[in-house]
Amino acid sequence: MAGDDDTVLRFPILIGDIGGTNARFSIVLDANSEAGEPIIVQTASFNTIDEAIRAAVLDRSSVRPNSAVLAVAGPVDSDEIPLTNCPWIVKPKQMFASVGIGDVVVLNDFEAQALAVVALGEEHMEKIGGDAPEPNAGRVVLGPGTGLGVAGLVYALNHWIPVPGEGGHMDIGPRTPRDFEVFPHIEKLDGRISGEQILSGRGLVNAYRAVAKADGKPAPFTKPAEVTAAALAKSDPVSEEALEMFVTCLGRTAGDLAMVFMSRGGVFLTGGIAQKILPALRAGNFRAAFEDKAPHSELMRTMPVYVITHPLAALSGLAAYARNPSLFGVQTAGRRWRV
Incomplete structure (x- = not known):
């Protein structure tokens, strides 16, 4: 070695x-x-x-x-x-x-996603609010998929340095009165709810089942794609609320990570789920949850968020490296x- x-x-x-x-x-x-x-x-x-x-x-x-x-x-x-x-x-x-x-x-894998942030141009991204990014400022990449991947990206000594981690396993908890009704029904992992238990493909299904249980409603869907399709088509209220909760929790977590890395260079959402739910991410509750970080809400309002739309972003990052x-x-x- x-x-x-x-x-x-x-x-x-x-x-x-x-x-x-x-x-x-x-x-x-x-x-x-x-x-x-x-x-x-x-x-x-x-x-x-x-x-x-x-x-x-x-x-x-x-x-x-x-x-x-x-x-x-x-x-x-x-x-x-x-x-x-x-x-x-x-x-x-x-x-x-x-x-x-x-x-x-x-x-x-999220080191590769962080490298992609440098390798890809803005034509491969869709911006969701915030001001212009500061060049060479800290950045953070996160992406719900099979799990929840997280990496930071810092510029120092004339290099972009990816900072890998297991941020998808941070705790995530209820905040609003409705959260407190739904969260008791979210499937736990060894007694706790980590980010991945909501912010992943299976996490979206967890949220969907929890919303249904909270209201005593049926939950026939078993796949993330079914929940997403029904929510975006506005054909099933339980799916709609589950996706809205997913987007809000993603905004909260993205905002938390943006503060950790002081991401004035941007926060980047990557992966297939983020691309598929772009209409829901544009709806407003994502950005509101991202910015709701008193006493630093004003700072959060300036930080740009991007959805990476390139279908194979990590390969672009690996190729650049x-x-x-x-x-x-x-x-x-x-x-x-x-x-």
């Missing part, structure tokens, strides 16, 4: 964004190339990440990557890296033989394995 931050990676470079449900791969051929055609597979279709790389990437291409930069949903702190919401275990040393890659860097690692202050000690 090595941790030389200033050592460039050998091209071609395989990049991979490994989520709880989907794994997305691409190849960056050289320092002047955009990432190649993305390959997207469901994690449930393969027993291991090595199998997925062989079947989805290597068997379909004559290009043989020399290096890999992988972003995984979970903390990276050993030679065997379990994913938080998927049974795969990433074993970089095993990859030397199993997929023929001799240099592997493993990042947190792969092409020129020296632009970013990414610490690879303990997270880079070489033959």
